[in-house]
Amino acid sequence: MELRKEYVGELARLMRQNDKIVILDADLAGAGGTKPLYEEFPDRCIEVGIAEANMTCIAAGLAASGFVPFIHSFVPFVARRALDQIAVSVSYSQQNVRIVGYDPGVHTTSNGGTHMSFEDVATMRAFCNIAVLDIVDGIQLRKALPYIVQHQGPMYIRFVRKQTDVIFDENYVFRFGKADKLRDGKDITIIASGTMTFDALQAANKLEEAGISVDLLSIHTVKPLDEQAVTESARKTGRVLTVENHSIHGGLYGAVTELLSAQLPTLCDAVAVRDKLTQVGNLNDLKRDYGLTADDVFDRATRLLNRR
Amino acid sequence: MDVKQFAKQIRRNTLRCIHSQGSGHVGGSLSIADLLAVLYSKHMRVDPANPKSESRDKLVLSKGxxxxxxxxxxxxxxxxxxxxLDTLNKLGTRLPSHVNINLTxxxxMTAGSLGQGLSCACGLxxxxxxxxxxxxxxxxxGDGELQEGQNWEGAMFAAHKKLDRLIVFVDSNKMQIDGLTENVLNIEDIQAKFAAFGFDTQRANGHDCEAIDRAIAQAKQTCGKPHCIVLDTVKGKGVSFYETMGPGVHSTTVTDEQYALALKELD
Structure with a gap:
């Protein structure tokens, strides 16, 4: 199912139970899929027009009065255009705003270039109190939402609106701040966030066929990072490859290497975007061009294993 | 306390506060003293014993x-x-020079990065x-603050949503850090601009407490629109040497000597 359908269905269920949840859109209620909520909850759904800075601060005002506002737009407009509003009215002001960014990184595809952002996780992570979620699939998003509502403090959530590869099933339990262990291995650690989990899983299968045992962690909560899971795995394998749909600067690779360089110096490498401009293209072409495919994960893992 | 006495006391305590640090935002603090006196003596429904009361009136000091x-x-x-007041800007203070919802x-509402207050107030x-x-x-x-475009996003929204319990004051003291507002980037006609955005608007002398009081009372009579009251003020009002200092009064010293002289004028 499309993630936006999972999202809106679960949000509607939660809004029926909790009259403090409000949602705000900046002319993307149709694209984001929140439009049905406007019919059921006309008072608690607020269309602000094409004005993301205004939306962010209105949300801060609502949060200051006890509401839990969700603000929505494409990643760069909600997490970059309104960055000072997030800094002052949300983070410094300690307001319970949920900042929802659609179509992170390469998932912007044909709207790329201007609408594509590879720096959102880095900027959001740099705030002292904003939790950062990079969602893997629709089931995880649905299972995470009850927690997202009740979390204390601001939170940034990035997810793809449309269908993605599905990793988890109905038995999945979302645990904030905890990594999901997908493979238990001893030769190399692969840590993937968001939708790159699927590519990492494919690469892990191929590596295992080649006789390489992979310890595979899927990370939804990039901040706060599951430090225990990362260090335990790194201690076991001595090789860590991170995999993310984001710049190599300051995202998952940043989080993991900041931790390991201080606590457990470990050979690391990243599948991530390396200082390359954003652009348009279809998803597969973009992933190939930025080096974000399962083959790239396989190649970098192999090279990392051969490093001395 | 008589509202004019209250205003004078606000000015004295403002300078006490800034004097504790030696310097600060003197000009734009003194220019809103009469407005604050009218609001807190006649209009703000607040309870100091219960500052987070659900039913209270709220004030967003966008010029934080x-x-x-x-x-x-x-x-x-x-x-x-x-x-x-004597702890302004000292590490760990409850009173940072720019207002903070969590400390005081x-x-x-927190404010300091200009242009965000009206949007936050729309949320409230x-x-x-x-x-x-x-x-x-x-x-x-602040009048100079209106150069921040986000104000106009907030104004558009407030009018569209008919937020008629929202009352915006523009402290038109006509100065900003780099000079006279009309020379830096002219934002007049402020009243006409807000009217064009769908506000009920008035303009009054921002140092005439009765005029401010009347303007607020009149705004409350008008339904279906947010309100804007442009207040013509003097930056540094109430202390002669600050009133005549020019744009430098935005952020300036309150030395022991200046403080003593000012208190004499505000006696």
Missing amino acids: HAGPALYAALSLKGFFPEEW PGVD ALADRLKGVDGYVYVII
Whole structure:
């Protein structure tokens, strides 16, 4: 199912139970899929027009009065255009705003270039109190939402609106701040966030066929990072490859290497975007061009294993 | 306390607060003292013993650098001990020069990065509407601050949502850091601009407490529109040498000598 359908269905269920949840859109209620909520909850759904800075601060005002506002737009407009509003009215002001960014990184595809952002996780992570979620699939998003509502403090959530590869099933339990262990291995650690989990899983299968045992962690909560899971795995394998749909600067690779360089110096490498401009293209072409495919994960893992 | 006496006391305590640090945002704090006196003596429905009361009126000081003036008013109302005024900007203080919702009882929104207050106030007003609370939300914006485009996003939204319990004051002291507002980037005609955005508007002498009071009372009579009251003020008002200092009064010293002279004028 499309993630936006999972999202809106679960949000509607939660809004029926909790009259403090409000949602705000900046002319993307149709694209984001929140439009049905406007019919059921006309008072608690607020269309602000094409004005993301205004939306962010209105949300801060609502949060200051006890509401839990969700603000929505494409990643760069909600997490970059309104960055000072997030800094002052949300983070410094300690307001319970949920900042929802659609179509992170390469998932912007044909709207790329201007609408594509590879720096959102880095900027959001740099705030002292904003939790950062990079969602893997629709089931995880649905299972995470009850927690997202009740979390204390601001939170940034990035997810793809449309269908993605599905990793988890109905038995999945979302645990904030905890990594999901997908493979238990001893030769190399692969840590993937968001939708790159699927590519990492494919690469892990191929590596295992080649006789390489992979310890595979899927990370939804990039901040706060599951430090225990990362260090335990790194201690076991001595090789860590991170995999993310984001710049190599300051995202998952940043989080993991900041931790390991201080606590457990470990050979690391990243599948991530390396200082390359954003652009348009279809998803597969973009992933190939930025080096974000399962083959790239396989190649970098192999090279990392051969490093001395 | 008589409102004019209250205003004088706000000015004295504002300078006490800034004097404790030696310098600060003197000009734009003194220019809003009369407005704060009218609001906190005649209009703001607040309870210092219960500063987070759901039904209270709220004030967003969008020109957050005028914190010392608001702290002066709040301390006089009993929100916190007057001794706090002497802690301005010291590490760990409850009174940072730019207002912070989490630090100071009676402060309803954080501000300091200009242009965000009106949008935040729209959120507070919407929240009251959702809760069925009949409070007013007041916003104080500097005239130079109107150069920030986000104000106009907020204005458009407030009018579209008919937030008629939202009252915006523009402190038109006609100066900003780099000079006279009309020379830096002219934002007049402020009243006409807000009217064009769908506001009920008035213009009044920002140092005439009765005129301010009348303007607020009149705004409350008009339904279906947010309100804007442009207040013509003097930056540094109340102390002769600050009134004549020019744009430098935005951020300037309050030395022991200046403080003593100012208190004499405000006796």
